């Protein structure tokens with residue numbers, strides 16, 4: 157082993173710490189991906205599906221600026237970025253009837269809304285908001301469910317890139333973020349969730365969604381904030 161390799165090993169072992177709850181996160185940037193969940197127009201923009209369901213989109217829009225800042229720094233460092241979108245095939249063959257019928261709203265998945273067919277791939281509302289638009293080379297995972305792993309190739313993509321840690325951001329905290337963190341945790345990934353980069357339409361779910369992740373010594377992962385991650389990247 158050369159001294160340089162030894163030094164690198166020492167550096168790797170010493171790691172970079174991110175201030176987090178319930179305890180510091182041992183950050184390995186080369187093995188860590190930024191996973192941005194469902195920052196889609198249908199959830200975040202006025203007139204989208206989220207607002208049609210009676211939700212206040214400003215609760216989610218708060219997460220845009222911190223995500224943008226984190227994403228900018230992450231890209232500048234050349235680290236892995238992955239985006240997800242919740243949605244369905246135009247023929248809705250992958251939409252379970254149980255999901256389509258849920259909510260009893262006037263309009264549901266597949267119906268026409270102000271931004272095209274609701275949560276259908278290829279429609280304007282299904283796309284990612286311009287502020288966080290994916291760049292060439294950043295995989296976009298189209299997922300039919302709440303979790304980013306179910307019925308997708310996310311696990312294979314992460315394995316092929318040697319990823320074992322995830323910084324998980326996006327919306328909504330208690331639904332797709334929580335489900336994805338739980339799925340990732342069961343697959344052996346270490347997940348850190350920056351609280352200011354995730355959003356819920358419901359403040360109480362934002363709080364509880366984060367508490368659930370870090371409870372019991374970090375049962376599903378760690379909770380931190382974008383400033384702490386940016387400090388570790390500096």
Ligand code: C5J
Nearest residue numbers: 194242327328331332
């Ligand atoms: C929801 C999501 N809330 N991305 N989707 O249905 O959390």
